[in-house]
Structure formats: C-alpha cells, structure tokens
Amino acid sequence: MKKYATFLWDCWRLSFVGDWRYHLWMTILTLLALTGLYAYCQQFVYGLVTTGMTDQVSWGLYIANFTYLVGLAAAAAMLVIPVYIYRNMHLHDVVIFGELLAVAVIIMCLLFVMADLGRPDRFMHLLWRFNFPISMLTWDVIALNGYLVLNLHICGYLIYCAYCGRKPSPKFYVPFVFVAIVWAVSIHTVTAFLYVGLGGRPFWNSAIIAPRFLASAFAAGPAFIILTLQIVRRVTSHQVSDDALLTLRRIVQVAMIINLFLLVCEVFTEFYTDSAHVASARYLYFGLHGRNALVPWIWTAVAMNVAATSLLVLPASRGLGVLNVACLLAIVAIWIEKGMGLIVPAFVPTPLGEVVEYFPTVHELAICVGIWAFGLLLYTIFVRISVPVLAGELTYEKRFGKPNEAVPGEGVRLP
Amino acid sequence: MKHAESQKPESSKPEVTRRGFFAQGMAAVAGASAVAAAMSPLRHLTSGDIPTLEEFFQKHYKEMTAEDKEQVFNRIRTAVGKRYRTEVNLADPPPMDGVEFVYGLNLSRCIGCRKCVHACVAENNQSRAPEIQYIRVLEMEKGSIDVETSDHHYDPPLVPNPDKYYMPVQCHQCADPPCVKVCPVEATWQEPDGITVIDYDWCIGCRYCEAACPYWARRFNFTEPEIPADQLNPNMSYLSNRPRQKGVMEKCTYCLHRTRVGRMPACLEVCPTGSRKFGNVLDPDSEVAYILKHKRVYVLKEEVGTIPRFFYYFDERGSRYAEPIAPADVGGDA
Numbered sequence: 093m094k095k096y097a098t099f100l101w102d103c104w105r106l107s108f109v110g111d112w113r114y115h116l117w118m119t120i121l122t123l124l125a126l127t128g129l130y131a132y133c134q135q136f137v138y139g140l141v142t143t144g145m146t147d148q149v150s151w152g153l154y155i156a157n158f159t160y161l162v163g164l165a166a167a168a169a170m171l172v173i174p175v176y177i178y179r180n181m182h183l184h185d186v187v188i189f190g191e192l193l194a195v196a197v198i199i200m201c202l203l204f205v206m207a208d209l210g211r212p213d214r215f216m217h218l219l220w221r222f223n224f225p226i227s228m229l230t231w232d233v234i235a236l237n238g239y240l241v242l243n244l245h246i247c248g249y250l251i252y253c254a255y256c257g258r259k260p261s262p263k264f265y266v267p268f269v270f271v272a273i274v275w276a277v278s279i280h281t282v283t284a285f286l287y288v289g290l291g292g293r294p295f296w297n298s299a300i301i302a303p304r305f306l307a308s309a310f311a312a313g314p315a316f317i318i319l320t321l322q323i324v325r326r327v328t329s330h331q332v333s334d335d336a337l338l339t340l341r342r343i344v345q346v347a348m349i350i351n352l353f354l355l356v357c358e359v360f361t362e363f364y365t366d367s368a369h370v371a372s373a374r375y376l377y378f379g380l381h382g383r384n385a386l387v388p389w390i391w392t393a394v395a396m397n398v399a400a401t402s403l404l405v406l407p408a409s410r411g412l413g414v415l416n417v418a419c420l421l422a423i424v425a426i427w428i429e430k431g432m433g434l435i436v437p438a439f440v441p442t443p444l445g446e447v448v449e450y451f452p453t454v455h456e457l458a459i460c461v462g463i464w465a466f467g468l469l470l471y472t473i474f475v476r477i478s479v480p481v482l483a484g485e486l487t488y489e490k491r492f493g494k495p496n497e498a499v500p501g502e503g504v505r506l507p
Numbered sequence: 508m509k510h511a512e513s514q515k516p517e518s519s520k521p522e523v524t525r526r527g528f529f530a531q532g533m534a535a536v537a538g539a540s541a542v543a544a545a546m547s548p549l550r551h552l553t554s555g556d557i558p559t560l561e562e563f564f565q566k567h568y569k570e571m572t573a574e575d576k577e578q579v580f581n582r583i584r585t586a587v588g589k590r591y592r593t594e595v596n597l598a599d600p601p602p603m604d605g606v607e608f609v610y611g612l613n614l615s616r617c618i619g620c621r622k623c624v625h626a627c628v629a630e631n632n633q634s635r636a637p638e639i640q641y642i643r644v645l646e647m648e649k650g651s652i653d654v655e656t657s658d659h660h661y662d663p664p665l666v667p668n669p670d671k672y673y674m675p676v677q678c679h680q681c682a683d684p685p686c687v688k689v690c691p692v693e694a695t696w697q698e699p700d701g702i703t704v705i706d707y708d709w710c711i712g713c714r715y716c717e718a719a720c721p722y723w724a725r726r727f728n729f730t731e732p733e734i735p736a737d738q739l740n741p742n743m744s745y746l747s748n749r750p751r752q753k754g755v756m757e758k759c760t761y762c763l764h765r766t767r768v769g770r771m772p773a774c775l776e777v778c779p780t781g782s783r784k785f786g787n788v789l790d791p792d793s794e795v796a797y798i799l800k801h802k803r804v805y806v807l808k809e810e811v812g813t814i815p816r817f818f819y820y821f822d823e824r825g826s827r828y829a830e831p832i833a834p835a836d837v838g839g840d841a
C-alpha cells in the first residue's frame with residue numbers, strides 16, 4: 093500500500109519535471125484548459141443558451157467531438173491486435189502508448205458528455221434509475237466506463253510492475269487485453285447505434301453508419317499514434333522502430349480505402365434513389381434552400397480523405413515526411429466527417445421540414461478546445477511518466493537506494 | 508535525466524530545497540488562483556441553482572410514496588408561490604381508468620390563426636423569454652402534404668391564405684414513443700391514459716429524446732425560463748404545467764391537469780373554427796371514436812411506426828373556411 097502511494101506520489105512529481113519545452117507546452121495546455129473551464133462555468137450558470145444549439149439542432153460540437161473521440165479511443169485495440177494475436181513484435185513496445193491514449197481520450201469523451209448535459213448536477217440519476225437495456229445511451233455509459241477501467245488497469249498494472257522492478261504476470265493483464273479488444277469494437281458499435289436507432293432521423297437511420305464508423309476509427313486512431321510516436325521518440329529516450337510505424341501505416345492504408353468505399357456506397361444510395369430521405373444529405377453536400385454552412389466543410393473533408401488515401405497507397409508514403417502529411421490529412425478529414433458531417437446534418441431539416449442552421453458560439457469552441465487541451469495534458473503526463481518508468485530509470489528501489497537495504501526511517505525491507 | 512536529480516535525498520542540498528520549496532509554493536499559489544479565476548463565473552449562481560440536499564435526494568416520481576409526494580409538492584408550492592408571489596394550486600390528478608386520450612384535428616377547417624399556440628403557452632406556463640411553444644402550425648402548399656414544402660414562419664395580416672392550408676403539429680402522444688425508449692434515466696414515460704409525461708425534477712437534460720422524436724414535439728429549456736408573475740397560471744400539476752427549471756425537457760401533455768378532471772385542452776377551447784376534437788377513444792360514443800370510424804383520416808409520418816394518438820381528418824364536403832380573421836400575435840413565434 094505504502095509502495096503504491098509512493099508510486100502515485102512519484103508520478104505526480106515526475107509530471108512537473110522536464111525541460112523548458114515541456115514546461116511551455118504544459119503551461120499552454122493548462123491555460124487553454126482553464127479557459128475552457130471558465131467558459132464551462134458560464135455555461136453552468138446561464139444554461140446551454142451560451143452554445144449555438146437550439147431546439148432544431150439540439151446536438152452540436154460536443155456530441156460531434158464525442159463521436160470522433162470514441163473512434164479514436166479504439167486506437168488502442170488496433171495496436172494490440174497485431175501484437176497479441178499475430179505476435180507482430182514491432183508494435184510490442186508501442187502498445188502502451190495506444191492504451192494510454194485510449195485512457196486520455198475516454199476521459200475526454202466523458203467530459204464532452206458532461207459538458208452537453210443540461211443538468212450535470214443530476215448525473216447521479218444515472219446510477220439511481222438506469223434505463224438499461226432499453227436506452228442505447230445507457231449501453232454507451234457502460235461501454236465507455238468499462239473501456240476506461242480496462243485500459244486503466246492494463247496500463248496501470250504494466251507501469252506499476254516496471255516501477256516495482258518485477259516482471260508483469262501475464263494472468264493479470266493478458267485476459268484483460270483480449271477483453272479490451274472486443275470491448276473496443278463495442279464502444280464504436282454502441283455509439284453508432286445511439287444514432288442509428290432513431291427512426292425519426294432518416295440521415296442516421298441507415299445500417300452503414302456502424303461499419304463506416306469502425307473504418308474511420310481504424311484509420312484515424314493509428315494515424316494519430318503514428319504522429320504521437322514520432323514525437324515520443326524525438327523528445328524522450330524511448331526507442332520506436334520505423335518498422336512499427338510502417339506496420340501502422342498499413343493499418344491506416346487499408347482502413348482509409350474501406351472508409352472511402354463505404355462513403356461512396358452511402359452517397360450513391362442517397363442521391364441515386366433521390367427519395368425524401370435525401371434532404372439531410374443534400375443539405376450536407378450541396379445546401380438546402382440556400383442554407384449551406386456545412387458545404388465547405390464536407391468538401392474539404394472529402395478532398396482531404398481522397399488526398400490522404402492516394403498518398404497512403406503510393407510507395408512514397410513509406411517515407412516519414414509523406415506519411416505524416418497523409419496522417420494529418422486523414423485525422424482532420426475524419427474529424428470533420430465524423431463530427432460536423434455526421435451529427436449536425438441529421439438535424440437539418442427538422443422532422444417538420446424547417447431548415448435552421450447551427451453555428452457554434454465562442455463559448456462552445458472554448459469549452460471544446462479546453463477539453464482537447466486537458467486531454468492532451470493528461471496524455472503528455474502519461475507519456476512523461478511511463479517512458480522513464482518502463483525504461484527502468486525510475487523504480488522504487490532506485491528511489492530509496494540499493495535493493496536489500498533497509499530504507500531509512502521506513503523500517504521496511506525491500507525484496 | 509532531470510527527474511533523477513530531483514529524486515535525490517532532500518537533506519543533501521538544503522538551499523536548493525528551500526528555493527525549490529519557495530518556487531513550488533509560488534507555483535501552487537499561482538495555480539490555485541488561476542483555477543479560482545477560471546471558476547469565477549460560478550459566483551453568479553443564485554440560491555435556486557444549487558440543489559438543496561432535499562432536492563438532490565428527491566426520488567423519481569414513480570418511486571415516491573404518498574408522503575414523499577406531499578412533502579415534495581409542498582416544497583414546490585412554497586417555492587413557486589414565493590417566486591411568483593401568488594397562491595399556487597399544485598395537484599397531481601391520476602389517470603382515469605378506462606380512458607385513453609386521442610386528439611383529432613380537422614385539416615379542412617383549420618385557418619392557421621395560431622390561437623392554440625398562444626393559449627397553450629399561457630395555460631402551460633412556458634417560458635416567455637425566450638418563448639417556448641409546443642404547437643407549431645405549418646402553412647402547407649395545396650397539392651402536397653410533404654412537411655418539407657411547408658412554411659413555419661408565415662406572417663400575413665389576415666389568415667387564411669386561400670391558396671394554402673394549415674397543419675398544426677404538437678406531441679402526438681405516440682403509443683410506441685421513441686422519446687421514452689431512449690431516455691437513459693427514465694425521466695419520461697407513458698401514462699396509462701396514453702399521455703407521455705416528463706418528471707422535470709429527474710431529467711438530466713441530455714436531449715436524446717429531442718433527437719428521437721419524429722414530430723419535433725419536445726422543447727428544451729436552454730436557459731432559466733422567464734414568466735411574468737401576473738401571467739402565471741396558478742392551477743398546475745406536477746407532471747404537466749408547473750414551472751420548469753433551466754436545463755430540462757418539456758412538451759405537450761394534452762393539458763392533463765385539465766383533461767384528467769373532465770375539462771378540454773386549452774388549445775381546443777380557444778380554437779375559433781372548432782377544428783380540434785379531443786376525447787376518450789375507448790368510449791364508443793365519443794366524438795373522436797366517431798370521427799375515426801366515419802371520416803377520412805390522415806396520420807402524419809405513419810411510416811415511422813410510433814402509432815400516434817393524434818390524427819388529422821378531412822370534411823367530406825371540402826373546406827369550410829370561416830371569414831378571414833387577424834391571426835393571434837405571431838411576433839413571439841419561436
């Protein structure tokens with residue numbers, strides 16, 4: 093117990109140690125997060141009028157970001173599968189970064205949901221009267237929190253073992269890794285069902301949403317990790333082989349192609365049939381009754397998607413420069429497509445045919461940026477702690493001198 | 508690595524530690540004040556915004572015993588009475604046995620005057636600023652019944668426009684309500700008489716039900732609702748028209764505080780053309796049962812499959828428009 097407390101205390105202290113770049117980065121993130129907190133407190137006082145949401149478009153940027161991030165969170169699974177199932181060793185030493193990312197991202201998801209609630213002070217009602225299994229939202233609550241706990245356990249266990257200088261025992265984490273893989277698929281599927289199950293919203297009421305969701309997550313997640321790993325290997329002593337990055341590239345490549353294919357299927361079904369269902373899709377791609385706020389966004393996303401996919405299939409993307417550009421394009425394209433492109437148009441036109449557009453307010457943007465900053469802050473701290481600990485540079489023994497030496501003032505013998 | 512240095516036993520370098528301690532102290536103070544500054548908007552919270560222990564632990568409507576209810580209702584009576592400086596008559600009429608309410612609307616007669624819209628706002632204590640309305644009257648193109656060709660914001664000096672017809676839409680009290688299915692906390696449910704209600708004290712404001720409703724019948728309190736004290740309707744019930752709070756959902760309840768005690772909904776009473784018919788569909792002698800049996804009936808979005816308890820019907824002899832009249836105040840149209 094004491095050892096665990098020391099571990100937590102060391103983690104806490106370690107997160108304040110770094111060079112000036114680290115401090116600058118952390119300060120900027122903290123300031124952004126605090127600005128978000130400020131905007132949130134205003135929203136808490138005055139209500140959701142501070143956002144651009146209306147009765148017509150009743151979900152906006154918060155749910156859009158939430159949707160995107162759920163996809164990103166499954167990145168961990170994408171990395172874990174090849175290692176544990178196919179024994180692809182390139183990835184082994186990077187898996188932990190994927191899982192840490194999942195932890196940070198799920199926390200962001202939960203924050204976005206909290207930010208979206210009109211009565212956050214009543215969240216306890218979720219525990220007291222839970223409409224399970226009828227409401228898909230309750231499934232999502234279980235899926236997300238379960239995934240958070242699983243990943244926290246896996247990462248926490250591995251890092252704590254390294255800290256204690258012992259070898260992790262497979263039976264304490266391998267079964268959880270397998271559960272987490274299945275669970276990762278469930279979090280997107282359940283999140284997609286959240287929307288798909290609504291008969292009154294034809295734009296969502298389509299079976300292709302869940303597979304598209306998976307495909308885009310399989311692309312955006314590993315793309316994000318490719319970029320993160322390069323930063324990690326530049327600023328820390330952690331070694332990441334190019335092979336690991338190229339394995340990830342292959343995952344992104346295939347996922348992007350499938351994603352694009354599914355997009356074509358969807359667009360064809362909507363526009364060739366040209367039924368009443370097409371109104372939302374028409375609003376998204378071409379505008380409706382002269383309202384076209386989303387048109388530039390979605391075409392940017394389409395262009396970026398196509399560019400990223402083309403780059404990824406070319407051999408040139410084996411070079412890291414090109415690969416990074418492709419990953420960045422894919423991440424942004426999918427953010428637009430899964431966020432603005434999936435959530436907002438379902439509300440335009442309303443079920444009664446009214447066209448009201450949604451424009452996020454500065455408040456809303458500040459809260460979104462704040463949550464992103466907070467998530468990045470968490471992730472930076474996680475990486476900051478895990479790199480030296482996993483490298484064996486910081487262990488319990490080193491902290492208190494040599495092994496088998498009585499710790500002064502503690503009266504405990506270390507193994 | 509830097510951190511290795513900082514892990515050295517503290518006694519070995521006292522000055523550094525003291526300086527480090529001072530710097531850490533400063534940083535902690537700066538951090539704490541930054542957080543305090545970020546949270547400063549909270550000082551605008553009024554006492555009503557923070558739930559009391561009693562409110563925090565208030566049970567779900569269906570779990571309350573008779574005593575619990577009395578206690579809660581008394582609290583609400585006092586709070587609402589104090590806020591609006593009036594005597595409040597808060598009741599909780601139960602659904603009647605053998606009654607299932609159904610609403611019919613005559614599309615041949617409705618002239619789109621929006622009197623129902625405003626009578627509803629007055630009856631049900633909706634917020635006036637911003638104004639929340641449960642009924643939306645669509646001005647429809649003749650020759651089409653597609654809501655996407657409708658005009659929601661028509662504003663002529665006189666109605667009806669002879670080239671149009673009018674279709675008011677409000678909650679359809681679906682028999683298979685998607686709004687109830689999706690609510691994660693069961694804050695909204697269907698009563699035995701077919702009315703879907705919301706426990707405003709239980710709703711967490713996730714707006715999932717609003718996304719699920721195919722009739723766009725739900726309204727959310729994006730901010731603290733405002734009702735001038737002299738416009739409050741003091742005859743209210745827990746599940747229908749008592750004043751709502753910020754951050755919760757609301758919707759039409761077929762005026763259950765009136766209809767469960769034998770009166771008609773406010774929108775029906777005010778309608779100058781008699782386009783609205785309301786009653787118990789289980790009673791074969793009721794008007795609605797007669798209309799359903801004998802008239803041409805149209806169910807909006809029947810294909811969505813929610814089985815509405817609200818239907819539209821037509822007069823066989825065509826339209827019976829009354830003399831043109833001035834519409835009710837349309838300025839506050841949301």
Ligand code: SF4
Pocket residue numbers: 677678679680681684685686687703719720721722723724725758813
């Ligand atoms: S019309 Fe909408 S709010 Fe009313 S019962 Fe049906 S789904 Fe629910």
Ligand code: SF4
Pocket residue numbers: 689690691692693694695705709710711712713714715716717755756
């Ligand atoms: S807004 Fe309220 S009533 Fe609607 S689904 Fe959420 S908790 Fe239930």
